[in-house]
Amino acid sequence: METLEFQAEARQLLQLMVHSIYSNKDIFLRELISNASDALDKLRLAKLQDGLEADTSDLHIEIEVDAEARTLIVRDNGIGMTRDEVVELIGTIAKSGTAELLGKLKEAKESPELIGQFGVGFYSTFMVADKVTLVTHKAGTEGHGTRWESAGEGTFTIDDAPDAPVGTTITLHLRPKDEDDALYDYTDEWKIKEIVKRYSDFISFPIRKGDETLNSMKALWARPRSEVTDEEYHQFYRHISHDWTDPLEIINMKAEGTFEYEALLFIPARAPHDLFQRDARRGLQLYVKRVFIMDDSKELIPDYLRFVKGVVDAADLSLNISREILQQDRHIQMIRRRLVKKVLSTIKDLMSSSPEKYATFWREFGRAVKEGLLAEPDNHKPILEIASFATTHGSEPTTLAAYVERMKEGQEEIYFLTGESRSQVENSPHMEAFQAEGYEVLILTDPVDEVWVDVVPEFDGKKLRSIARGTVDLKKDEEEKQPEGDFGPLLGFLTEKLDERVKEVRLSHRLTTSAACLVSDADDITPALEKMYRAMGQEGPRVKRILELNPNHPLVAGLRSAHERKADDPALPDTAELLYGTALLAEGGDLDDPARFAKLLADRLAQTV
Numbered sequence: 001m002e003t004l005e006f007q008a009e010a011r012q013l014l015q016l017m018v019h020s021i022y023s024n025k026d027i028f029l030r031e032l033i034s035n036a037s038d039a040l041d042k043l044r045l046a047k048l049q050d051g052l053e054a055d056t057s058d059l060h061i062e063i064e065v066d067a068e069a070r071t072l073i074v075r076d077n078g079i080g081m082t083r084d085e086v087v088e089l090i091g092t093i094a095k096s097g098t099a100e101l102l103g104k105l106k107e108a109k110e111s112p113e114l115i116g117q118f119g120v121g122f123y124s125t126f127m128v129a130d131k132v133t134l135v136t137h138k139a140g141t142e143g144h145g146t147r148w149e150s151a152g153e154g155t156f157t158i159d160d161a162p163d164a165p166v167g168t169t170i171t172l173h174l175r176p177k178d179e180d181d182a183l184y185d186y187t188d189e190w191k192i193k194e195i196v197k198r199y200s201d202f203i204s205f206p207i208r209k210g211d212e213t214l215n216s217m218k219a220l221w222a223r224p225r226s227e228v229t230d231e232e233y234h235q236f237y238r239h240i241s242h243d244w245t246d247p248l249e250i251i252n253m254k255a256e257g258t259f260e261y262e263a264l265l266f267i268p269a270r271a272p273h274d275l276f277q278r279d280a281r282r283g284l285q286l287y288v289k290r291v292f293i294m295d296d297s298k299e300l301i302p303d304y305l306r307f308v309k310g311v312v313d314a315a316d317l318s319l320n321i322s323r324e325i326l327q328q329d330r331h332i333q334m335i336r337r338r339l340v341k342k343v344l345s346t347i348k349d350l351m352s353s354s355p356e357k358y359a360t361f362w363r364e365f366g367r368a369v370k371e372g373l374l375a376e377p378d379n380h381k382p383i384l385e386i387a388s389f390a391t392t393h394g395s396e397p398t399t400l401a402a403y404v405e406r407m408k409e410g411q412e413e414i415y416f417l418t419g420e421s422r423s424q425v426e427n428s429p430h431m432e433a434f435q436a437e438g439y440e441v442l443i444l445t446d447p448v449d450e451v452w453v454d455v456v457p458e459f460d461g462k463k464l465r466s467i468a469r470g471t472v473d474l475k476k477d478e479e480e481k482q483p484e485g486d487f488g489p490l491l492g493f494l495t496e497k498l499d500e501r502v503k504e505v506r507l508s509h510r511l512t513t514s515a516a517c518l519v520s521d522a523d524d525i526t527p528a529l530e531k532m533y534r535a536m537g538q539e540g541p542r543v544k545r546i547l548e549l550n551p552n553h554p555l556v557a558g559l560r561s562a563h564e565r566k567a568d569d570p571a572l573p574d575t576a577e578l579l580y581g582t583a584l585l586a587e588g589g590d591l592d593d594p595a596r597f598a599k600l601l602a603d604r605l606a607q608t609v
């Protein structure tokens with residue numbers, strides 16, 4: 001027999017379990033049944049796909065209690081574990097995010113939703129037991145099995161188990177019952193029945209106690225929606241998603257005819273902590289004729305809808321289907337298209353039927369959904385229809401349809417400005433004329449916004465237009481206040497002086513109070529995008545922008561007269577640089593040489609005091 005130590009993080013998590021932070025301790029049984037069900041799925045699959053020799057004629061889960069000895073046993077005849085697997089899977093928790101979870105748990109005392117998000121699984125047994133024994137024998141291995149035992153403190157023991165049958169048996173040595181602490185008598189037959197019915201009814205293998213089968217085993221996705229309670233759906237959602245919070249929306253689909261499939265999808269109520277982590281688990285579960293085939297099937301749902309959870313059960317696929325074949329399978333691609341369509345239309349329906357749910361959805365997942373504008377050009381329309389954006393119109397986000405409805409007479413384009421934050425965008429000089437003239441501007445501050453706006457040309461026939469690009473002329477029909485004097489020579493002079501930084505200096509129609517601003521040419525990439533490419537390691541040529549001057553600003557008017565009086569005034573090039581630097585700072589940009597700018601400014605200020 002060997003005594004081993006739990007890994008540090010596992011130990012901390014166990015501590016939390018022993019000193020029970022959960023108010024609901026019943027769920028330990030759900031976790032054990034869930035693991036057993038997975039093990040049964042795996043055995044059936046190993047036989048089917050890898051030709052493992054195993055008896056799968058009576059796959060089941062068995063529960064046994066002994067009131068006197070105060071033990072509860074959960075047994076399965078599934079895949080089992082090797083000794084190494086036991087040590088690794090049960091003794092360590094190298095799951096990503098565990099450290100983060102522990103940090104958060106320390107702050108919040110009662111936080112089942114946090115635990116649910118990470119799934120402590122097997123360790124939850126220590127809420128109700130002061131000793132846990134696990135005996136297991138891996139299918140397909142000769143010789144003895146393995147016995148693992150722990151009191152949930154620092155260590156566990158591991159030993160040979162000579163006569164262990166294939167599968168896993170877990171014995172809980174129950175703590176004394178303490179109903180004030182929601183610790184019930186888990187040897188009580190009624191309690192066991194109640195828990196199984198509530199949490200595990202849909203499990204597709206029989207859960208037996210004595211001669212009785214406690215669960216109905218009905219595949220939830222095959223039952224008509226009207227016959228399934230929300231509670232049943234929610235438990236199933238937990239089983240497949242390990243998310244404690246109830247889902248926001250449930251989607252049933254059934255296709256008959258040439259290619260039959262059923263799907264049960266869930267839109268979660270909040271984003272998982274790893275939504276934007278590349279290595280996160282994603283994808284749906286794939287079944288073929290009620291037989292579990294694989295988890296995390298990415299082929300069934302595009303990346304931008306990676307938060308959708310659920311099951312697809314296809315009738316006409318081969319049980320031997322591999323991931324490689326899935327990727328090319330025509331039927332799978334068709335199912336995927338239908339699922340996308342259904343998810344998008346469900347969200348669209350939410351917008352009118354339940355605006356609150358929609359708002360939650362967009363807050364949690366909008367950033368991911370917008371990636372779809374890049375990935376699926378064919379779906380621009382349905383994606384834009386369910387999108388909403390911050391706007392200068394008010395503090396609530398707006399849909400594009402609502403924006404279009406509010407467009408001023410004569411306005412033909414949808415205006416937007418990208419930036420790092422709402423306040424930066426709102427205070428940008430580019431905004432001035434639009435605000436002064438009462439045009440609504442969308443405020444786009446997610447990194448993905450910089451990118452999709454380049455590939456989406458229009459919505460509802462209206463062009464999407466960055467107000468920091470190209471020329472603007474908001475007062476087409478009105479008589480414009482003509483600036484006094486001829487700016488030609490000054491503009492020529494500045495264009496030459498600032499040649500390394502800008503491609504042109506011209507007069508602006510978009511400024512009302514600022515002296516100057518920088519704009520991109522209509523077809524050039526924006527500085528933010530340039531920065532993103534650089535951050536990804538792609539060096540490109542720096543794209544020069546255009547400096548626009550406000551002819552009605554005293555500084556610009558003064559500059560014009562100064563240049564007129566004395567074109568070779570040595571102070572003028574410095575002023576040009578200051579003007580450029582100020583414009584860059586105003587939009588939140590970075591100066592190339594801040595020290596030089598500060599010196600120029602200080603020298604200039606010194607002359608005025």
Ligand SMILES: Nc1ncnc2c1ncn2[C@@H]1O[C@H](COP(=O)(O)OP(=O)(O)OP(=O)(O)O)[C@@H](O)[C@H]1O
Pocket residue numbers: 031035036039076078079080081089090118119120121122123167168242
């Ligand atoms: N009855 C069992 N038969 C075979 N393997 C098991 C069994 N119970 C647990 N395991 C193995 O131990 C691993 C850890 O189990 P645990 O319940 O701690 O986490 P999990 O099931 O992976 O995660 P979650 O609880 O979030 O589903 C499982 O992934 C599985 O590989």
